[in-house]
Amino acid sequence: MSLGVLPASRGISEEAPFAAEQEAAAITPVGSPETRKTFASNNPSLWFMKDLGWKLLCFAIVFACWEVVGRAHWNLAFPPISSVAVALAKMAINGELAHAYASTLPPLALGVSLASIVGTFAGVVMGLFRPAEIIFYPFFVLLQTAPMAALVPLITVVLGVGIAAKMLAVVALSMPIVALNCYKGIRDTNPSLIDMCRSLTGSRMQEITKIILPSASGMMFAGLRLSVSGGFVGVVLAELLITPTGIGDLISYNSSVAHYPEMYAAIISIIAFATITLTVLQMIERQFTGVRGPYRGRQRKERI
Amino acid sequence: MMSVDASAIVKVSEVSLRYPNGTEALNGVSLDVPKGELVTLLGPSGCGKTSLLKIIAGLLQPSSGEIRINDRISRAPGPDRALVFQDFALMPWATVLRNVAFGLELRGLSRASRQAEAKRYIAEVGLAGSEYKYPHELSGGMRQRAGLARALAVNAEVLMMDEPFSAVDEQMRRKLQEDLLDLLRRERKTVIFVTHSIEEAVYLSDRIVLLSRNPGRVMRVVKPGFRRDTNESDIRRDPRYQDIIDDIWTSLKGYLN
Amino acid sequence: MKVSFKTAISLAIWAATWEIAGRYFGNDFFPPLSAIIRADVDLLSLPTFWAALGNTAHSFGIGIALAVIVGVPLGVLIGCSEVADKLSNTWINIFISAPLTAVVPALIPLLGIGEATVIATVFLFSVWIIVLDTQAGIRRVGASLVDMSKVFGATRRQRFFLILLPGALPEILTGIRLGVVRGIKGVIIGQIIVSLLGFGAMFQDFLQGFSMTRFWGLIAIVFLLSFVLVELVAVIERRVEFYAPSR
Numbered sequence: 001m002s003l004g005v006l007p008a009s010r011g012i013s014e015e016a017p018f019a020a021e022q023e024a025a026a027i028t029p030v031g032s033p034e035t036r037k038t039f040a041s042n043n044p045s046l047w048f049m050k051d052l053g054w055k056l057l058c059f060a061i062v063f064a065c066w067e068v069v070g071r072a073h074w075n076l077a078f079p080p081i082s083s084v085a086v087a088l089a090k091m092a093i094n095g096e097l098a099h100a101y102a103s104t105l106p107p108l109a110l111g112v113s114l115a116s117i118v119g120t121f122a123g124v125v126m127g128l129f130r131p132a133e134i135i136f137y138p139f140f141v142l143l144q145t146a147p148m149a150a151l152v153p154l155i156t157v158v159l160g161v162g163i164a165a166k167m168l169a170v171v172a173l174s175m176p177i178v179a180l181n182c183y184k185g186i187r188d189t190n191p192s193l194i195d196m197c198r199s200l201t202g203s204r205m206q207e208i209t210k211i212i213l214p215s216a217s218g219m220m221f222a223g224l225r226l227s228v229s230g231g232f233v234g235v236v237l238a239e240l241l242i243t244p245t246g247i248g249d250l251i252s253y254n255s256s257v258a259h260y261p262e263m264y265a266a267i268i269s270i271i272a273f274a275t276i277t278l279t280v281l282q283m284i285e286r287q288f289t290g291v292r293g294p295y296r297g298r299q300r301k302e303r304i
Numbered sequence: 305m306m307s308v309d310a311s312a313i314v315k316v317s318e319v320s321l322r323y324p325n326g327t328e329a330l331n332g333v334s335l336d337v338p339k340g341e342l343v344t345l346l347g348p349s350g351c352g353k354t355s356l357l358k359i360i361a362g363l364l365q366p367s368s369g370e371i372r373i374n375d376r377i378s379r380a381p382g383p384d385r386a387l388v389f390q391d392f393a394l395m396p397w398a399t400v401l402r403n404v405a406f407g408l409e410l411r412g413l414s415r416a417s418r419q420a421e422a423k424r425y426i427a428e429v430g431l432a433g434s435e436y437k438y439p440h441e442l443s444g445g446m447r448q449r450a451g452l453a454r455a456l457a458v459n460a461e462v463l464m465m466d467e468p469f470s471a472v473d474e475q476m477r478r479k480l481q482e483d484l485l486d487l488l489r490r491e492r493k494t495v496i497f498v499t500h501s502i503e504e505a506v507y508l509s510d511r512i513v514l515l516s517r518n519p520g521r522v523m524r525v526v527k528p529g530f531r532r533d534t535n536e537s538d539i540r541r542d543p544r545y546q547d548i549i550d551d552i553w554t555s556l557k558g559y560l561n
Numbered sequence: 562m563k564v565s566f567k568t569a570i571s572l573a574i575w576a577a578t579w580e581i582a583g584r585y586f587g588n589d590f591f592p593p594l595s596a597i598i599r600a601d602v603d604l605l606s607l608p609t610f611w612a613a614l615g616n617t618a619h620s621f622g623i624g625i626a627l628a629v630i631v632g633v634p635l636g637v638l639i640g641c642s643e644v645a646d647k648l649s650n651t652w653i654n655i656f657i658s659a660p661l662t663a664v665v666p667a668l669i670p671l672l673g674i675g676e677a678t679v680i681a682t683v684f685l686f687s688v689w690i691i692v693l694d695t696q697a698g699i700r701r702v703g704a705s706l707v708d709m710s711k712v713f714g715a716t717r718r719q720r721f722f723l724i725l726l727p728g729a730l731p732e733i734l735t736g737i738r739l740g741v742v743r744g745i746k747g748v749i750i751g752q753i754i755v756s757l758l759g760f761g762a763m764f765q766d767f768l769q770g771f772s773m774t775r776f777w778g779l780i781a782i783v784f785l786l787s788f789v790l791v792e793l794v795a796v797i798e799r800r801v802e803f804y805a806p807s808r
Contacts (some may be wrong), residue, residue, distance in 0.1 A: 054647035054648060054650075055647075055650075055651050056649055057648065058647070058648045058649065058650075058652060059651070061648070062652065075670075075671055076670075077667075077670030077671050078671060097730065134567045134570060134571055135570075135571050135574055135575075136571075137571070138568050138571045138572065139571070139575065142611045142784060142788060144785050145742055145763055145786040145787060145788055145791050146745075146783070146786060146788065147745050147748075147749040147750070147783065147784075148746075148747045149662075149746055149749050149753065150749050150753070150760070150761075150780055150783060151780065153753065153755070153764060153765060153768050154590075154768060154776065157768055158590055169578075226658070229658040229659075229660075232659075232660040233660045233661075233662050236660045236662045236663045237662050237750060240662065240663075240754060241667075241753065241754070247663075248663070251663060251666050252666055255666045255667075255669065255670065258670070260670070263666065263667060264667060267663045267664060267666075267667055270663050271655065271659045271660065271663060271664075272659055272662060274658070274659050275654075275655045275658075275659055278658055358708075359710055362711075362712075363708050363711060363712065381711050381712045381713075381714060382714075383714065384715070385712070386712065387708075387709070387712040389703075389705050389708070389709060391703070391705050393703070393705040393708070393709035395704050395706065395723075395724070395727065395728075396803075396804030397727045397728075397730075397801075397804045406710075406713060407713035409723075410710070410713050410714050410715045410716075410719055410723075411714060438803070438804070439804075440803060440804065440806075454713075458713060482580070
């Protein structure tokens with residue numbers, strides 16, 4: 001049984017609960033030289049190509065099972081993947097999908113942008129100024145932990161069924177994590193680096209711009225990526241519940257008229273879309289921040 | 305090349321190790337460890353000394369060559385060998401008592417007898433009173449004493465120590481070295497010691513095996529000859545002490561590039 | 562749960578702000594804090610509230626229990642076996658950040674408009690993070706601890722129960738805590754979409770009947786309950802934390 005050892009960074013906490021899970025998911029194991037594999041670890045930019053064969057195999061297995069179960073007519077509401085694929089193609093060609101996404105994506109993008117700006121600002125302010133932290137931090141922790149989904153019906157009652165309601169749902173479900181990640185990133189700045197800056201007579205402003213923010217950038221980017229994830233949930237939930245537009249509506253409509261292949265096709269499309277978006281964001285994030293995160297003390301010694 | 309020693313308890317024969325990515329860590333290493341001696345593997349980083357120790361311990365398989373313990377070929381860990389780790393390898397969720405008794409616990413000894421054994425060795429390494437503490441409550445030196453007690457408690461013939469004092473501060477390190485010599489006077493073990501400190505090697509060893517790197521090979525064997533004859537507090541004052549250190553340093557310096 | 566001085570100040574400020582804003586700037590949609598507190602007291606006396614609470618707790622409890630029972634062993638398997646890891650890695654990464662809300666409508670025709678769907682939603686929302694964190698925990702166990710156990714003669718079974726599981730426990734508990742957070746979202750979302758049961762249904766009722774104070778009162782109670790529940794898990798997690806850094 002070979003066990004790799006993850007780099008030491010136990011960033012799991014209430015405040016930024018998703019940060020470490022994403023780290024754990026993204027980092028490939030670093031073993032001792034005796035066990036390190038060759039290809040992907042020597043080409044880190046191709047991390048998503050690692051074990052491409054295995055990835056294809058795992059898709060193949062699941063799709064094969066789906067097909068078999070679907071054809072066994074266990075339940076009318078569980079069609080085989082072949083009919084889902086056909087429905088997907090049909091909806092893509094006749095423009096239904098495009099029409100739905102034209103309604104879903106704008107509030108998502110706008111909402112996430114708004115949440116990022118406000119959340120980053122709030123997080124940075126909380127991180128740098130104690131009074132702000134004392135007042136706002138419990139608020140954001142509550143928002144992150146609590147089921148904000150309960151407020152979505154209220155949002156639609158208050159704001160109607162248009163783009164504003166969707167945007168607010170997106171903001172509600174994505175802002176807290178941005179703020180919390182920014183806060184945590186700033187808080188986690190290595191005190192040695194700050195001491196170093198002060199000993200070289202750096203001003204507070206230089207401290208912030210040259211040490212704290214770069215050090216926090218890793219967590220901040222991760223927070224933005226997680227907020228997109230939350231935003232998808234917000235917009236889908238809003239659309240499922242009320243608005244007669246968008247991909248959520250496509251799902252619930254097809255469900256109500258029992259067009260199950262179409263319903264599954266819509267579901268798969270949004271999940272695939274979300275996954276691809278988040279993967280792209282992860283690639284961008286890696287480009288910008290490399291594997292550099294906040295320096296967290298003594299690195300594991302290499303030993304032979 | 306060392307001459308074959310009839311009373312060698314550990315025989316390493318033509319051991320080579322190649323990593324999956326192709327680099328050769330060890331090439332044709334042969335050495336004998338006579339019973340009751342403290343033999344040190346000394347060399348710069350990357351010479352494969354820890355890998356060699358792991359091979360002898362049975363944690364790693366060599367690409368070629370064999371290890372014999374008491375003239376029997378050995379490929380896996382066994383009750384004849386115990387290991388003391390550089391990072392202590394103490395279970396942080398267990399008390400010192402449980403940690404020291406762990407080897408006995410794995411063998412199935414009853415709780416009463418293994419705790420009694422463990423307490424004996426805890427006292428012997430100077431940790432009496434800390435039985436119910438957790439590792440995070442102990443200093444580095446105390447943790448390593450616990451690691452040593454655990455290795456002693458299983459009564460193995462061969463004790464292997466992988467840079468055991470390098471994660472500890474300098475003063476504690478000297479104390480541990482002195483205490484180790486004192487303990488070995490009482491316990492009569494064969495010890496294979498890995499270090500990159502020349503000073504430590506000369507202080508502690510009956511013989512020092514110098515390893516080169518890229519790939520790791522036996523360069524030289526040096527016999528300081530202090531451990532038996534001299535009192536541990538006088539070793540560093542002996543005029544030959546510094547000479548031997550300088551001699552070894554000259555040999556190793558050439559390989560540091 | 563220790564309430565520090567700072568948190569108390571923060572709460573006091575928020576309470577005051579809410580009260581003032583509610584009185585002077587609020588409309589029917591945003592009542593002041595005092596009205597909400599009165600509504601809460603009111604709610605606690607309603608038998609329908611307790612029925613909804615029981616229903617929600619039941620669905621949530623079963624869903625989370627299933628997620629732990631399935632998730633932890635699966636995480637262990639993936640942590641120990643490279644093959645299992647490679648096969649499931651992609652799926653776990655997809656489901657952990659995908660909008661699983663979209664899947665709930667697919668569950669309804671399969672499992673009916675009832676508790677089964679809600680339980681399945683809770684399970685789906687929370688199992689992935691439990692699997693992932695369990696795997697991370699298993700991998701976190703230091704190679705030297707495993708080596709140590711091999712040196713002293715541990716069998717595979719002993720290695721697993723005496724070294725891997727205790728070593729992975731901090732991460733497993735973190736995964737469970739995060740799973741609880743997601744599971745709470747799952748139970749609420751499930752109930753809102755199914756809208757026949759539990760708190761989800763109550764929320765809809767209050768909204769449709771425009772009983773805003775009751776709506777906010779219920780929100781306050783649900784938020785408070787979820788916070789308390791997460792804290793409970795965090796307490797257990799903290800008891801084990803003392804050995805997390807030094808593995």
